[in-house]
Amino acid sequence: EPEVTQTPSHQVTQMGQEVILRCVPISNHLYFYWYRQILGQKVEFLVSxxxxxxxxKSEIFDDQFSVERPDGSNFTLKIRSTKLEDSAMYFCASSxxxxxxxxxxxxxTVT
Amino acid sequence: AQSVTQPDIHITVSEGASLELRCNYSYGATPYLFWYVQSPGQGLQLLLKYFSGDTLVQGIKGFEAEFKRSQSSFNLRKPSVHWSDAAEYFCAVGAEGYNNNDMRFGAGTRLTVKP
Structure with missing residues (x-):
């Protein structure tokens, strides 16, 4: 069964650094999403x-965030200058x- | 905008007992409703969904949910809980329309299953 994949599974970065989270959506899907879940909290919509x-996009998705579909398969979320409060689980979804x-x-994890 | 309330943060049931997880939504039009399950350290797995039609929907793993418009509820049920059902359960509501862009999640209910 086709599935959405994400890499890496765990990323540790220092505050102020840029990170790119990668997602490969299901191949025939046309809509793509990013969500965030801070530890112990609910899943929050970021962007579609x-x-x-x-x-x-939600109010969380400020100028520090950007998304891109650089080719026909990948969908990326970039955080330009990470903050401690960006530490969370990031979920990609497709539809x-x-x-x-x-x-x-x-x-x-932002340290 | 739509919103979801899951009144129970944590529920403990004995294995073999029945289960009901509550979900109330707020949305002015026809909602699209979902239940997801998340095991520790894992992603979100769709249990079941309601778009239209029969208000009692069946999902995977023996779960079902009933949409009650008059009560703005979409409670999840299972007649006999298994130890492997211990997880976090999220109710979510999507806006009416072909693309439920703005899907909102509830805060989740953590289910503990006692032997």
Whole structure:
């Protein structure tokens, strides 16, 4: 069964550094998403992406964040200058338009 | 915008007992409703979903949920819980429309199963 994959599974970075989280959505899906889950808290919507542009973003998704679909398979989330409070689990999801399928997540630790 | 409330932060049940996890949503139009399960250190697995039609939906692992518009609820049930069901459960609501962009999650309910 096709699935969403994410790399790396765990990323440790120093405050102020740039990180890129990578996702490979399910191949025939057209809608792509990033969510964040701070430890012990609920899953929060960050951004959705369709037709090579952002279709919606939350208040969390500020200028430090960007997304890109650099080729036909990858979908990336970049954090330009990480802060301690960016430490969280980041989930990618993809969809044909209805239910969203989630990847296993990348745990980002900012020290 | 839509929102979800899961009133129970933590529930403990004995193995073999029945289970009901509560979910209340707030949304002005027809909601798309989902239940996801998350095991420790794992991603989110879809248990079941409601878009339209029969208000009692069946999911994987023996779970079911009932959509009650009058109560704005979408409670998850299982008649007999197994130890492997111990996990965090999230209810989520998506906006009406082809692309449920803005899916909002509840805070989650942690399920502990006693032997």
């Amino acid at each position: 992406f369709y037709n090579n542009e952002i279709s919606e 044909t338009g209805y239910e969203q399928y989630f990847g296993p997540g990348t745990r980002l």
